[in-house]
Amino acid sequence: MIIKPSAMLRNDYSLAKESEEPIYITKNGGADGIFMSIEAFGRREQLLNLRASVFDAEEERLSGKPTMSIAEARKALVQRRNGKM
Structure with a gap:
């Protein structure tokens, strides 16, 4: 510090x-x-946003929102990349 x-x-x-x-x-x-510095601030903001996203996802999971397996997520990402969604 x-x-x-x-x-x-x-x-x-x-x-x-x-x-x-x-x-x-x-x-x-x-x-x-x-x-x-503005660079340090940007990194800090990115980290805080990532943590918030992870927290939100965990809250959704705990509330019973449907989830997908890693294989299903990979398949969806490949389809999205290939424009098939």
């Missing part, structure tokens, strides 16, 4: 690109915000 004072943003924020992780910003010794 990287923790830096808010003055760091005024002087040099290249650390966000170099570290590739969020930087916790403090102001007067207390937590004030988080700064990260």
Whole structure:
């Protein structure tokens, strides 16, 4: 975890690109915000979206929604790729 004072943003924020992780910003010794590169933010958003999709799928499975086997899923994907759906 990287923790830096808010003055760091005024002087040099290249650390966000170099570290590739969020930087916790403090102001007067207390937590004030988080700064990260746009690339790190994009990766974080993709991961959160993937986790949400997995969670939704698991909720559907537990609620009894019909599922398909791996073989059925592969067949459906091949058909979709070949334009047969």
